[in-house]
Amino acid sequence: MPGGYPGYMIFEDLQTTPTASELLDTAFSRAARAGRAKHGVEAQQSMLQTASNVLSDNLEYVVRDWPDFETLDPFYYELADALVGVDELRQHLSEVSWAGRKTHELGREYIGRLPKGDADAAKKIRQQAFARMGSVMNEVAADLEAIGEARNTLSKLPDIDPEVPTIAVAGYPNVGKTAFVNSVTRAHNETAAYPFTTTGINVGHVERDHLTYQIVDTPGLLDRPENERNEIESQATSALAHVADLVLYFYDPSETCGYPLEDQQALQAEIEATVDAPMIVVCSKADLSEAIEADHYLTIPSETAGEAVGETPMEVLEAAIERLDVDIELPFER
Missing domain, CATH: 3.40.50.300 (P-loop containing nucleotide triphosphate hydrolases)
Incomplete structure:
Protein backbone atom coordinates (compact mmCIF):
# COMPACT_ATOMS: atom_id res chain seq x y z
CA MET A 1 0.00 0.00 0.00
CA PRO A 2 1.21 3.58 -0.57
CA GLY A 3 2.96 5.27 2.32
CA GLY A 4 1.17 8.02 4.19
CA TYR A 5 0.94 10.15 7.25
CA PRO A 6 2.45 8.28 10.23
CA GLY A 7 -0.29 6.62 12.26
CA TYR A 8 -3.73 5.91 10.95
CA MET A 9 -5.80 7.43 13.79
CA ILE A 10 -4.95 10.82 12.32
CA PHE A 11 -8.33 12.48 12.59
CA GLU A 12 -9.47 10.88 15.84
CA ASP A 13 -6.61 12.60 17.67
CA LEU A 14 -7.57 16.10 16.52
CA GLN A 15 -8.36 18.41 19.43
CA THR A 16 -11.77 20.06 19.74
CA THR A 17 -11.78 23.34 17.79
CA PRO A 18 -12.59 26.40 19.93
CA THR A 19 -15.04 29.00 18.69
CA ALA A 20 -14.08 32.64 18.12
CA SER A 21 -16.03 33.77 21.15
CA GLU A 22 -14.41 31.11 23.33
CA LEU A 23 -10.94 32.25 22.26
CA LEU A 24 -11.77 35.90 22.88
CA ASP A 25 -13.19 35.14 26.32
CA THR A 26 -10.08 33.18 27.24
CA ALA A 27 -7.68 35.80 25.85
CA PHE A 28 -9.33 38.78 27.50
CA SER A 29 -9.90 37.08 30.84
CA ARG A 30 -6.24 36.04 31.02
CA ALA A 31 -5.23 39.53 29.96
CA ALA A 32 -7.30 40.99 32.79
CA ARG A 33 -5.56 38.74 35.31
CA ALA A 34 -2.17 39.68 33.91
CA GLY A 35 -3.03 43.37 34.14
CA ARG A 36 -4.06 43.13 37.78
CA ALA A 37 -0.57 41.96 38.68
CA LYS A 38 1.02 45.18 37.40
CA HIS A 39 0.37 48.93 37.40
CA GLY A 40 0.15 51.83 34.99
CA VAL A 41 1.49 51.49 31.46
CA GLU A 42 3.15 48.22 32.40
CA ALA A 43 -0.27 46.71 33.19
CA GLN A 44 -1.62 47.71 29.77
CA GLN A 45 1.45 46.27 28.07
CA SER A 46 1.05 43.01 29.97
CA MET A 47 -2.62 42.80 28.97
CA LEU A 48 -1.77 43.42 25.31
CA GLN A 49 1.00 40.85 25.28
CA THR A 50 -1.13 38.21 27.00
CA ALA A 51 -4.18 38.63 24.75
CA SER A 52 -2.04 38.62 21.62
CA ASN A 53 -0.16 35.49 22.70
CA VAL A 54 -3.30 33.57 23.68
CA LEU A 55 -5.05 34.32 20.39
CA SER A 56 -2.10 33.80 18.06
CA ASP A 57 -0.87 30.65 19.81
CA ASN A 58 -4.29 29.01 19.90
CA LEU A 59 -5.11 29.91 16.30
CA GLU A 60 -1.80 28.54 15.06
CA TYR A 61 -2.33 25.40 17.11
CA VAL A 62 -5.70 24.83 15.42
CA VAL A 63 -3.88 24.85 12.07
CA ARG A 64 -0.86 22.79 13.16
CA ASP A 65 -3.09 20.13 14.70
CA TRP A 66 -4.22 19.06 11.21
CA PRO A 67 -2.06 16.74 9.11
CA ASP A 68 -0.58 17.85 5.82
CA PHE A 69 -3.13 16.56 3.32
CA GLU A 70 -0.41 16.09 0.71
CA THR A 71 1.15 13.38 2.90
CA LEU A 72 -2.09 11.52 3.64
CA ASP A 73 -2.61 8.03 2.34
CA PRO A 74 -5.04 8.25 -0.63
CA PHE A 75 -7.56 6.24 1.41
CA TYR A 76 -7.90 8.96 4.03
CA TYR A 77 -7.49 11.82 1.57
CA GLU A 78 -10.44 10.67 -0.51
CA LEU A 79 -12.61 10.02 2.52
CA ALA A 80 -11.83 13.49 3.88
CA ASP A 81 -12.53 15.04 0.49
CA ALA A 82 -15.83 13.18 0.20
CA LEU A 83 -17.04 14.24 3.62
CA VAL A 84 -15.78 17.78 4.13
CA GLY A 85 -14.04 18.88 0.93
CA VAL A 86 -10.27 19.12 1.28
CA ASP A 87 -9.94 22.35 -0.72
CA GLU A 88 -12.62 24.08 1.36
CA LEU A 89 -11.03 22.88 4.59
CA ARG A 90 -7.62 24.11 3.46
CA GLN A 91 -9.10 27.54 2.79
CA HIS A 92 -10.62 27.68 6.26
CA LEU A 93 -7.29 26.67 7.79
CA SER A 94 -5.50 29.31 5.72
CA GLU A 95 -7.85 32.01 7.04
CA VAL A 96 -7.27 30.90 10.62
CA SER A 97 -3.51 30.88 10.04
CA TRP A 98 -3.79 34.48 8.79
CA ALA A 99 -5.73 35.42 11.93
CA GLY A 100 -3.00 33.90 14.08
CA ARG A 101 -0.35 36.01 12.38
CA LYS A 102 -2.54 39.11 12.46
CA THR A 103 -3.29 38.96 16.20
CA HIS A 104 0.43 38.51 16.85
CA GLU A 105 1.23 41.54 14.68
CA LEU A 106 -1.44 43.62 16.39
CA GLY A 107 0.07 42.86 19.76
CA ARG A 108 3.49 44.02 18.64
CA GLU A 109 2.09 47.06 16.84
CA TYR A 110 0.07 48.39 19.75
CA ILE A 111 2.69 47.60 22.36
CA GLY A 112 4.99 49.83 20.30
CA ARG A 113 2.44 52.64 20.49
CA LEU A 114 2.16 52.69 24.27
CA PRO A 115 3.29 56.02 25.72
CA LYS A 116 5.62 56.14 28.66
CA GLY A 117 4.15 57.31 31.95
CA ASP A 118 0.58 57.95 30.71
CA ALA A 119 -1.60 55.09 31.98
CA ASP A 120 -4.87 56.57 30.71
CA ALA A 121 -3.56 57.02 27.17
CA ALA A 122 -2.06 53.52 27.32
CA LYS A 123 -5.44 52.11 28.37
CA LYS A 124 -7.14 53.70 25.34
CA ILE A 125 -4.53 52.23 23.00
CA ARG A 126 -4.94 48.82 24.61
CA GLN A 127 -8.71 49.07 24.15
CA GLN A 128 -8.24 49.94 20.48
CA ALA A 129 -6.00 46.89 20.08
CA PHE A 130 -8.57 44.65 21.75
CA ALA A 131 -11.26 45.99 19.41
CA ARG A 132 -9.13 45.18 16.37
CA MET A 133 -8.34 41.72 17.70
CA GLY A 134 -12.05 41.19 18.17
CA SER A 135 -12.67 42.21 14.56
CA VAL A 136 -10.06 39.73 13.35
CA MET A 137 -11.72 36.97 15.34
CA ASN A 138 -15.13 37.90 13.95
CA GLU A 139 -13.69 37.55 10.45
CA VAL A 140 -12.65 33.95 11.08
CA ALA A 141 -15.56 32.89 13.29
CA ALA A 142 -17.20 31.00 10.42
CA ASP A 143 -13.87 29.41 9.49
CA LEU A 144 -13.35 28.11 13.02
CA GLU A 145 -16.89 26.75 13.05
CA ALA A 146 -16.34 24.97 9.72
CA ILE A 147 -13.05 23.48 10.96
CA GLY A 148 -14.79 22.28 14.12
CA GLU A 149 -17.54 20.61 12.10
CA ALA A 150 -14.95 18.97 9.83
CA ARG A 151 -13.06 17.69 12.87
CA ASN A 152 -16.23 16.23 14.39
CA THR A 153 -17.10 14.48 11.12
CA LEU A 154 -13.66 13.09 10.35
CA SER A 155 -13.07 11.86 13.90
CA LYS A 156 -15.75 9.23 13.18
CA LEU A 157 -13.88 7.71 10.27
CA PRO A 158 -13.12 3.98 10.37
CA ASP A 159 -10.16 2.59 12.23
CA ILE A 160 -8.69 1.10 9.07
CA ASP A 161 -4.93 1.14 8.69
CA PRO A 162 -3.91 1.56 5.04
CA GLU A 163 -0.54 0.00 5.87
CA VAL A 164 -2.06 -3.32 7.01
CA PRO A 165 -2.86 -6.04 4.41
Whole structure:
Protein backbone atom coordinates (compact mmCIF):
# COMPACT_ATOMS: atom_id res chain seq x y z
CA MET A 1 0.00 0.00 0.00
CA PRO A 2 1.21 3.58 -0.57
CA GLY A 3 2.96 5.27 2.32
CA GLY A 4 1.17 8.02 4.19
CA TYR A 5 0.94 10.15 7.25
CA PRO A 6 2.45 8.28 10.23
CA GLY A 7 -0.29 6.62 12.26
CA TYR A 8 -3.73 5.91 10.95
CA MET A 9 -5.80 7.43 13.79
CA ILE A 10 -4.95 10.82 12.32
CA PHE A 11 -8.33 12.48 12.59
CA GLU A 12 -9.47 10.88 15.84
CA ASP A 13 -6.61 12.60 17.67
CA LEU A 14 -7.57 16.10 16.52
CA GLN A 15 -8.36 18.41 19.43
CA THR A 16 -11.77 20.06 19.74
CA THR A 17 -11.78 23.34 17.79
CA PRO A 18 -12.59 26.40 19.93
CA THR A 19 -15.04 29.00 18.69
CA ALA A 20 -14.08 32.64 18.12
CA SER A 21 -16.03 33.77 21.15
CA GLU A 22 -14.41 31.11 23.33
CA LEU A 23 -10.94 32.25 22.26
CA LEU A 24 -11.77 35.90 22.88
CA ASP A 25 -13.19 35.14 26.32
CA THR A 26 -10.08 33.18 27.24
CA ALA A 27 -7.68 35.80 25.85
CA PHE A 28 -9.33 38.78 27.50
CA SER A 29 -9.90 37.08 30.84
CA ARG A 30 -6.24 36.04 31.02
CA ALA A 31 -5.23 39.53 29.96
CA ALA A 32 -7.30 40.99 32.79
CA ARG A 33 -5.56 38.74 35.31
CA ALA A 34 -2.17 39.68 33.91
CA GLY A 35 -3.03 43.37 34.14
CA ARG A 36 -4.06 43.13 37.78
CA ALA A 37 -0.57 41.96 38.68
CA LYS A 38 1.02 45.18 37.40
CA HIS A 39 0.37 48.93 37.40
CA GLY A 40 0.15 51.83 34.99
CA VAL A 41 1.49 51.49 31.46
CA GLU A 42 3.15 48.22 32.40
CA ALA A 43 -0.27 46.71 33.19
CA GLN A 44 -1.62 47.71 29.77
CA GLN A 45 1.45 46.27 28.07
CA SER A 46 1.05 43.01 29.97
CA MET A 47 -2.62 42.80 28.97
CA LEU A 48 -1.77 43.42 25.31
CA GLN A 49 1.00 40.85 25.28
CA THR A 50 -1.13 38.21 27.00
CA ALA A 51 -4.18 38.63 24.75
CA SER A 52 -2.04 38.62 21.62
CA ASN A 53 -0.16 35.49 22.70
CA VAL A 54 -3.30 33.57 23.68
CA LEU A 55 -5.05 34.32 20.39
CA SER A 56 -2.10 33.80 18.06
CA ASP A 57 -0.87 30.65 19.81
CA ASN A 58 -4.29 29.01 19.90
CA LEU A 59 -5.11 29.91 16.30
CA GLU A 60 -1.80 28.54 15.06
CA TYR A 61 -2.33 25.40 17.11
CA VAL A 62 -5.70 24.83 15.42
CA VAL A 63 -3.88 24.85 12.07
CA ARG A 64 -0.86 22.79 13.16
CA ASP A 65 -3.09 20.13 14.70
CA TRP A 66 -4.22 19.06 11.21
CA PRO A 67 -2.06 16.74 9.11
CA ASP A 68 -0.58 17.85 5.82
CA PHE A 69 -3.13 16.56 3.32
CA GLU A 70 -0.41 16.09 0.71
CA THR A 71 1.15 13.38 2.90
CA LEU A 72 -2.09 11.52 3.64
CA ASP A 73 -2.61 8.03 2.34
CA PRO A 74 -5.04 8.25 -0.63
CA PHE A 75 -7.56 6.24 1.41
CA TYR A 76 -7.90 8.96 4.03
CA TYR A 77 -7.49 11.82 1.57
CA GLU A 78 -10.44 10.67 -0.51
CA LEU A 79 -12.61 10.02 2.52
CA ALA A 80 -11.83 13.49 3.88
CA ASP A 81 -12.53 15.04 0.49
CA ALA A 82 -15.83 13.18 0.20
CA LEU A 83 -17.04 14.24 3.62
CA VAL A 84 -15.78 17.78 4.13
CA GLY A 85 -14.04 18.88 0.93
CA VAL A 86 -10.27 19.12 1.28
CA ASP A 87 -9.94 22.35 -0.72
CA GLU A 88 -12.62 24.08 1.36
CA LEU A 89 -11.03 22.88 4.59
CA ARG A 90 -7.62 24.11 3.46
CA GLN A 91 -9.10 27.54 2.79
CA HIS A 92 -10.62 27.68 6.26
CA LEU A 93 -7.29 26.67 7.79
CA SER A 94 -5.50 29.31 5.72
CA GLU A 95 -7.85 32.01 7.04
CA VAL A 96 -7.27 30.90 10.62
CA SER A 97 -3.51 30.88 10.04
CA TRP A 98 -3.79 34.48 8.79
CA ALA A 99 -5.73 35.42 11.93
CA GLY A 100 -3.00 33.90 14.08
CA ARG A 101 -0.35 36.01 12.38
CA LYS A 102 -2.54 39.11 12.46
CA THR A 103 -3.29 38.96 16.20
CA HIS A 104 0.43 38.51 16.85
CA GLU A 105 1.23 41.54 14.68
CA LEU A 106 -1.44 43.62 16.39
CA GLY A 107 0.07 42.86 19.76
CA ARG A 108 3.49 44.02 18.64
CA GLU A 109 2.09 47.06 16.84
CA TYR A 110 0.07 48.39 19.75
CA ILE A 111 2.69 47.60 22.36
CA GLY A 112 4.99 49.83 20.30
CA ARG A 113 2.44 52.64 20.49
CA LEU A 114 2.16 52.69 24.27
CA PRO A 115 3.29 56.02 25.72
CA LYS A 116 5.62 56.14 28.66
CA GLY A 117 4.15 57.31 31.95
CA ASP A 118 0.58 57.95 30.71
CA ALA A 119 -1.60 55.09 31.98
CA ASP A 120 -4.87 56.57 30.71
CA ALA A 121 -3.56 57.02 27.17
CA ALA A 122 -2.06 53.52 27.32
CA LYS A 123 -5.44 52.11 28.37
CA LYS A 124 -7.14 53.70 25.34
CA ILE A 125 -4.53 52.23 23.00
CA ARG A 126 -4.94 48.82 24.61
CA GLN A 127 -8.71 49.07 24.15
CA GLN A 128 -8.24 49.94 20.48
CA ALA A 129 -6.00 46.89 20.08
CA PHE A 130 -8.57 44.65 21.75
CA ALA A 131 -11.26 45.99 19.41
CA ARG A 132 -9.13 45.18 16.37
CA MET A 133 -8.34 41.72 17.70
CA GLY A 134 -12.05 41.19 18.17
CA SER A 135 -12.67 42.21 14.56
CA VAL A 136 -10.06 39.73 13.35
CA MET A 137 -11.72 36.97 15.34
CA ASN A 138 -15.13 37.90 13.95
CA GLU A 139 -13.69 37.55 10.45
CA VAL A 140 -12.65 33.95 11.08
CA ALA A 141 -15.56 32.89 13.29
CA ALA A 142 -17.20 31.00 10.42
CA ASP A 143 -13.87 29.41 9.49
CA LEU A 144 -13.35 28.11 13.02
CA GLU A 145 -16.89 26.75 13.05
CA ALA A 146 -16.34 24.97 9.72
CA ILE A 147 -13.05 23.48 10.96
CA GLY A 148 -14.79 22.28 14.12
CA GLU A 149 -17.54 20.61 12.10
CA ALA A 150 -14.95 18.97 9.83
CA ARG A 151 -13.06 17.69 12.87
CA ASN A 152 -16.23 16.23 14.39
CA THR A 153 -17.10 14.48 11.12
CA LEU A 154 -13.66 13.09 10.35
CA SER A 155 -13.07 11.86 13.90
CA LYS A 156 -15.75 9.23 13.18
CA LEU A 157 -13.88 7.71 10.27
CA PRO A 158 -13.12 3.98 10.37
CA ASP A 159 -10.16 2.59 12.23
CA ILE A 160 -8.69 1.10 9.07
CA ASP A 161 -4.93 1.14 8.69
CA PRO A 162 -3.91 1.56 5.04
CA GLU A 163 -0.54 0.00 5.87
CA VAL A 164 -2.06 -3.32 7.01
CA PRO A 165 -2.86 -6.04 4.41
CA THR A 166 -6.59 -5.67 3.84
CA ILE A 167 -9.24 -8.05 2.55
CA ALA A 168 -12.42 -6.31 1.42
CA VAL A 169 -15.58 -8.44 1.54
CA ALA A 170 -18.06 -7.52 -1.18
CA GLY A 171 -21.39 -8.71 -2.54
CA TYR A 172 -25.08 -7.95 -2.21
CA PRO A 173 -26.75 -7.84 1.24
CA ASN A 174 -27.71 -11.12 2.92
CA VAL A 175 -25.23 -13.26 0.98
CA GLY A 176 -23.28 -14.26 4.09
CA LYS A 177 -20.58 -11.57 4.23
CA THR A 178 -21.08 -10.40 7.80
CA ALA A 179 -21.46 -13.96 9.10
CA PHE A 180 -18.20 -14.82 7.36
CA VAL A 181 -16.34 -11.88 8.95
CA ASN A 182 -17.78 -12.71 12.37
CA SER A 183 -16.84 -16.35 11.97
CA VAL A 184 -13.21 -15.88 10.97
CA THR A 185 -12.39 -12.96 13.26
CA ARG A 186 -14.40 -14.12 16.29
CA ALA A 187 -14.00 -11.63 19.14
CA HIS A 188 -11.59 -9.38 17.28
CA ASN A 189 -14.08 -7.60 15.06
CA GLU A 190 -15.89 -4.33 15.66
CA THR A 191 -18.84 -2.65 14.00
CA ALA A 192 -19.43 1.09 13.86
CA ALA A 193 -21.53 3.44 11.79
CA TYR A 194 -19.42 5.90 9.82
CA PRO A 195 -20.47 9.21 8.25
CA PHE A 196 -20.74 7.82 4.73
CA THR A 197 -22.93 4.80 5.44
CA THR A 198 -26.35 4.26 6.94
CA THR A 199 -25.22 0.98 8.53
CA GLY A 200 -22.09 -0.14 10.28
CA ILE A 201 -18.87 -1.15 8.59
CA ASN A 202 -17.63 -4.41 10.05
CA VAL A 203 -13.85 -4.46 10.59
CA GLY A 204 -12.19 -7.65 11.76
CA HIS A 205 -8.57 -8.55 12.43
CA VAL A 206 -6.74 -11.86 12.30
CA GLU A 207 -3.09 -12.62 12.89
CA ARG A 208 -0.98 -15.09 10.96
CA ASP A 209 2.78 -15.57 11.22
CA HIS A 210 3.32 -12.37 13.19
CA LEU A 211 1.32 -10.31 10.70
CA THR A 212 -2.11 -8.74 11.22
CA TYR A 213 -4.70 -8.77 8.43
CA GLN A 214 -7.77 -6.53 8.22
CA ILE A 215 -11.06 -7.90 6.94
CA VAL A 216 -13.52 -5.18 6.00
CA ASP A 217 -17.22 -5.65 5.23
CA THR A 218 -18.69 -2.44 3.84
CA PRO A 219 -22.50 -2.41 3.75
CA GLY A 220 -23.79 0.58 1.84
CA LEU A 221 -20.71 0.74 -0.38
CA LEU A 222 -19.67 -2.52 -2.02
CA ASP A 223 -23.09 -4.12 -1.74
CA ARG A 224 -24.98 -2.23 -4.43
CA PRO A 225 -24.38 -0.72 -7.89
CA GLU A 226 -22.73 2.64 -8.44
CA ASN A 227 -25.98 4.22 -9.67
CA GLU A 228 -27.59 3.54 -6.30
CA ARG A 229 -24.85 5.27 -4.27
CA ASN A 230 -24.86 8.96 -3.45
CA GLU A 231 -21.85 11.17 -4.19
CA ILE A 232 -20.23 10.69 -0.79
CA GLU A 233 -20.70 6.91 -0.91
CA SER A 234 -19.21 6.78 -4.40
CA GLN A 235 -16.10 8.64 -3.29
CA ALA A 236 -15.85 6.47 -0.19
CA THR A 237 -15.93 3.45 -2.50
CA SER A 238 -13.08 4.97 -4.45
CA ALA A 239 -11.15 5.40 -1.20
CA LEU A 240 -11.69 1.74 -0.34
CA ALA A 241 -10.23 0.86 -3.71
CA HIS A 242 -6.91 2.23 -2.45
CA VAL A 243 -6.88 0.22 0.76
CA ALA A 244 -8.06 -3.18 -0.52
CA ASP A 245 -5.28 -5.65 -1.28
CA LEU A 246 -7.72 -8.44 -2.14
CA VAL A 247 -11.49 -8.70 -2.62
CA LEU A 248 -13.61 -11.64 -1.48
CA TYR A 249 -16.74 -11.46 -3.60
CA PHE A 250 -19.68 -13.41 -2.17
CA TYR A 251 -22.44 -14.94 -4.27
CA ASP A 252 -25.75 -16.41 -3.19
CA PRO A 253 -26.74 -18.39 -6.30
CA SER A 254 -29.87 -19.60 -4.51
CA GLU A 255 -31.09 -15.98 -4.69
CA THR A 256 -32.59 -16.33 -1.19
CA CYS A 257 -30.75 -13.09 -0.46
CA GLY A 258 -33.40 -11.36 -2.56
CA TYR A 259 -31.19 -10.42 -5.51
CA PRO A 260 -31.12 -12.15 -8.91
CA LEU A 261 -27.93 -13.90 -9.94
CA GLU A 262 -27.62 -11.58 -12.94
CA ASP A 263 -27.51 -8.54 -10.64
CA GLN A 264 -24.90 -10.19 -8.46
CA GLN A 265 -22.75 -10.89 -11.53
CA ALA A 266 -23.11 -7.28 -12.70
CA LEU A 267 -21.98 -5.99 -9.30
CA GLN A 268 -18.95 -8.27 -9.41
CA ALA A 269 -17.94 -6.85 -12.79
CA GLU A 270 -18.39 -3.31 -11.52
CA ILE A 271 -16.22 -3.90 -8.46
CA GLU A 272 -13.53 -5.58 -10.56
CA ALA A 273 -13.42 -2.43 -12.68
CA THR A 274 -13.23 -0.18 -9.59
CA VAL A 275 -10.81 -2.00 -7.29
CA ASP A 276 -7.31 -2.69 -8.60
CA ALA A 277 -6.80 -5.82 -6.51
CA PRO A 278 -7.13 -9.56 -7.09
CA MET A 279 -10.57 -11.05 -6.49
CA ILE A 280 -11.58 -14.40 -5.06
CA VAL A 281 -15.13 -15.53 -5.83
CA VAL A 282 -16.97 -17.31 -3.03
CA CYS A 283 -20.20 -19.26 -3.44
CA SER A 284 -22.00 -18.85 -0.13
CA LYS A 285 -25.00 -20.94 0.96
CA ALA A 286 -23.60 -23.80 -1.11
CA ASP A 287 -26.01 -26.16 0.63
CA LEU A 288 -28.83 -24.41 -1.24
CA SER A 289 -27.20 -23.93 -4.65
CA GLU A 290 -23.83 -24.16 -6.37
CA ALA A 291 -25.07 -22.67 -9.64
CA ILE A 292 -22.16 -20.28 -10.05
CA GLU A 293 -18.54 -20.77 -11.07
CA ALA A 294 -16.53 -19.87 -7.98
CA ASP A 295 -13.10 -20.31 -6.44
CA HIS A 296 -14.58 -21.56 -3.18
CA TYR A 297 -17.87 -23.06 -2.04
CA LEU A 298 -18.96 -22.91 1.58
CA THR A 299 -21.87 -22.90 3.95
CA ILE A 300 -22.01 -20.86 7.12
CA PRO A 301 -24.30 -22.98 9.31
CA SER A 302 -25.84 -20.06 11.18
CA GLU A 303 -26.91 -18.54 7.88
CA THR A 304 -28.90 -21.47 6.51
CA ALA A 305 -30.85 -24.47 7.73
CA GLY A 306 -28.97 -26.90 5.53
CA GLU A 307 -25.99 -29.18 6.04
CA ALA A 308 -22.53 -27.65 5.78
CA VAL A 309 -21.19 -28.02 2.24
CA GLY A 310 -17.70 -27.44 0.88
CA GLU A 311 -15.04 -25.50 2.74
CA THR A 312 -15.28 -23.78 6.09
CA PRO A 313 -15.05 -19.99 6.45
CA MET A 314 -11.60 -20.40 8.00
CA GLU A 315 -10.39 -22.41 5.01
CA VAL A 316 -11.57 -19.64 2.69
CA LEU A 317 -9.76 -17.09 4.84
CA GLU A 318 -6.54 -19.12 4.73
CA ALA A 319 -6.79 -19.31 0.94
CA ALA A 320 -7.22 -15.51 0.79
CA ILE A 321 -4.16 -14.97 2.99
CA GLU A 322 -2.14 -17.37 0.86
CA ARG A 323 -3.26 -15.50 -2.26
CA LEU A 324 -2.08 -12.22 -0.73
CA ASP A 325 1.36 -13.78 -0.23
CA VAL A 326 2.65 -10.94 1.95
CA ASP A 327 6.38 -11.14 2.61
CA ILE A 328 7.53 -9.91 6.01
CA GLU A 329 11.01 -9.59 7.39
CA LEU A 330 11.26 -10.52 11.05
CA PRO A 331 13.74 -8.58 13.22
CA PHE A 332 16.14 -11.52 13.40
CA GLU A 333 16.11 -12.13 9.64
CA ARG A 334 18.80 -10.82 7.34
